[in-house]
Amino acid sequence: MAGSEPNEYASLDEFLQANGAKRKIKRVLIANNGNAAIKFAMSVRQWCLETFNNAHEIELVGLVTPEDENSNAEYISYCDFIERVPGGSNNYNYASIDVIVECANQFHCDAVWPGWGHASENEELPRMLSAESNAIWIGPTSETMVAVGCKIASTIVAQSLDIPVVPWSGSAVKVSCAEDKLAQVTAEHIRRACIRDVEHLYQLIDEDVVTFPFMLKAAAGGGGKGIRIVEDREKAANCYHMVSGEVQGSLIFAMNCVTNCRHLEVQILGDEYGLVVPCGARDCTIQRRHQKIIEEGPPVCADSELIEQLMESAAKLCRAVNYYSAGTVEFLFDIEKHEYYFLEVNARLQVEHVVTELMMDANLPVAQLQIAMGLPLHKIEGVKQYMERRSAKVAAEKHVIASRIVAENSENNFQPTTGAIQELNFGGSSHVWGYFSVTQGGKVHQYCDSQIGHIFAVGKTRTEARKHLLNSLRTLIIRGEIWAGPRQTDRALHVRPRVSGEN
Template structure:
């Protein structure tokens, strides 16, 4: 590596903060012989302290931050960077949710000389936009479902673009994929076709917001306005509904040396209100040879954009036809990552930490073990686009317990 990290700010709370500290401490004990080799600083609100939150007790020190909604604390980039600087940390671990996908955080930390344990700001920014992410996926040769950026017709080659010097998609190409008015949406829908139905999506939406299904022009006109009002100012795009689709994920990790590994994947098809309920791995519904193609496509995308850190490439998979289509690349660790840890034996928060230290993926012992290397502490390179990891011999299922109406118990 090229950057010793001895003190980490955990810019998250709850399960994310608890899991990260436990995982990185376990790695420190197993590899360095000292579980306290890395010091952890927690951010705690008055509510966290009152609840005697587990992550606060696990951390070496904590800093009290403003209470209330997360924009006051864990999602507030100014608060996070101020605490990081005052505490003299070497790196910041963002977790998931809160500020984990806000490009301002890695950009500001870079200016301060503090390592962000995640992808570079410009890459995060472009991936955070579903339209730009689809264009980048098409450029990397990843299959896309017919959408407003590629209707799938013979004279409609998929929109393609390389990142410019600012780390963004050129505006003229980006605009070709958007629907800026009801009229443009109607025209795009005619090209896509209503046979399977159409999803109207706000590129900055998520968590069930800014998304509608329609199967005729009249409903499309109304739904477009609804999406527009739900995620104000967001570009909007259309995509064909992939019927009977499974939601399949590939866990990827990229390093600073241009390597990208796919650590198997997960089937997250069981959802309610667009929120995952069950996650399982490996995704046995996908034939092994097809899943390997999905992994390789995810790796090519990761490498082509200079992605660093852990991320998830999400696909829609049709079990009847065997076709798969790119959905998005989430530029962070996901809640369901323990499924991948269970099937691959790879400690993901510690892998994030080692990548942030500048260690090549092929030098990380758990990854070398996954690839069947006898010397797990060796330094000989692994060609992750050619070599295969050892067969997975277990199955893991995770279930989420969610409170839809907490006020009603």
């Protein structure tokens, strides 16, 4: 996405010298595919063209499976070099630490960009790069990833900083959060926050530490396994045994359920000099099967004062764990009580980051790249101007709404679909921008993400942005063996805003 008007430089070396960069990153390995890979490549190419008048001033190396190559994946054409890697599920390719490190070394890459999904939140990857490669990791440190990657640990840090959290089994556990020192959550802290056995669970219920309905969750669970909602005392023991049986050996914690809430999140940028900046908030409440489908910003469900508190809480948490690069702090917002609660931290760039890019007029993948080069935030175009506006309390007079385009069949319980794309016709405008991981003549294969595109609309108001997005979706043509009809999005976007007076 376009940022502020950049200066032009004759070369990357000149840019680095002029901005006091510590490290030169000339060649980047994109350790991803699909939407993540194409978005990073487009962002870097645009910045290079604007800054150096040479779209290839930064060289891009791509990993390519046989399935992606045969599917005509869009990102491949943006790469200067490609490395063919084994096909099949991602543990053989994009999520394989060994494959990524080997490729980084083979192509003498200066850095690795992880994107989202696959290996992006595996703290072992930056550790191995540090130990076995000269390539640096474009993302937070492995120590920070450990501190926030575990929901139990990150919740302990949040409540230790007096950030509101939902009542849970570990509500009494706190750690020291001294300034300029990484908050340390030990295995003992985590053990104390979890449930020892059924008797301990009943004790928590009797002492009103958790109240019905509450969630029992296995810390090592995922994909719908190891999670149960406990609605009354009679079901507590059975739910505990089901959770412990599904994810054997895992720690289990309990947390109150919050109903009638919105899912809000704050975009964070941090540099290596200790500065952490909250870059606005997004509302990602509209989801299907716990997957976001519509995102927008700024949120209209809460007033600006609460959103500011939300952003400051996110920045406070990230400072406590020495957060570096881009990340997202997620919250639940209880509409009736007008209160927010910490949910989790995603130690990576998120799919919906473009919502924030359009609100703040910046290029976030390139901001990640420049942070990794050692630039402070106030030297990064787009981010610098945003910080100046934020300091002056100048609000952005715009609203952004996004819709994910997914290859799922709405008439068959939204099951993922695969197959060839014979026609894909998307018409952008001054109000609408979008990108696709596959286009006309391409194919959606069985191992790729069902999301094949993302469309973003901007307006002066929410109503205007919604109108632009709906018009774009109605004219979007996708014809072929897949099913990606946007009719459900059209219906969801007619949800009324929750703040009176919003136009």
